[in-house]
Amino acid sequence: MDTRDVIRRYLIEHSAKPGISTFDEERSLLDQGVLDSFDLVNLVTFLETEFGITVADDEIDAAVLSAFDRLCAFVEGKRGPTR
């Protein structure tokens, strides 16, 4: 699975909305209730563990973490071009 698929599956399996099978990737994950604000903490922990990246304190930005495309781009940027 590529980065987007892994993150998508995590979000669905750990959604604040139980039982969802998909979500709108164009809309804020917070606004559509896929995540609540504290889920973002666990999301960061997941990203660090799953992808072997480190999210620095000054990279903590709810606007990035709660937008699917920006989130995936952030992780892909951290993982580097060879992956």
Next chain:
Amino acid sequence: MTEVSVPVAVSGVGHYVPERVVTNDHLAPLLGTTPDWIADRSGIRERRFAAPDQTNADLALRAARLALDRAGLAPDALDMIVVATLSPDHFFPGVSATLQAGLGVTRPIPSFDLHAQCGGFIYGLGVAQGLLASGRYAHVLVVGSERQSVGLDFSPRGRDMSMLFGDGAGALVLSRQPHDDQRPFVVELFADGRFARELWMEAPGAALPAHRLTPEDIQAGRCFPAMNGKNLILHAGRKMSQAAHAVVDRAGLTLGEVDWIVPHQANLNLLTGLERALGVPAERVVKNIGRVGNTSAASIPIALSEAMASGQICKGHRVLLLGFGSGFTWGGCLFQY
């Protein structure tokens, strides 16, 4: 970090919250929202506000007297007083000066305020432990006390902050113990000033030109607390989790060996998220925010005192305190009661 050689332990804890109950029903119309909106976003149903003639020092005095009673100590047994607050009665002197006089302490013991916001109480414990460990002092009073209700914006502009805060005080006497006392007392303190403006109150302050506080400052709301809410809960959750692990690791324990966690009562959603992040059962996390709101530096000792008075926390229990606040400042303290 060098481990201390002189054991210390908690010998008494007390708290005081003002009698005046302010419900969401009362606040919601002022803030342009509904009682349920406040409850959903914060878990707070009511908070306590001080009476017009009650000062921060009055609240601190009530809590301190109870802590001293429970410790079985007279005020003159104290060797130092530390007050953590972000809502002092005056720029100077600190609440600690008024408290020292109010307690009737006749010895010229050191007394000072500590300005580390909602992390302040844990900072106070760290300072107290360090000085007790020197062997020079036997008993230190650490107080968290806030009178925040006079500094909030009770209009729709201030909704996100003003729904949260309440007044109150908590106090703890930390005492030197015999050398054979094996009970752990571990404090870890952290800060990262790059995030100072994520949660702050700009005015009044000496950085402002001329008058410290102008009518324009008031009109623009610079005299009220402001925060970047979504990022704040992320930082708070991450840093409180980090502090929890740092403290239990240093104590040589695991979170499973901790009986009670008493976190800063910032927001119920943060507390439930913290439970998930730490993987601890909800019933082991002390929560009183629904009844007293967020009392900043006072929230940990108030929750701790209530849990001890109700019999939840008993002698022998291991307790983990976790603080986080503006600055950012954060930290944890693990002790065995």
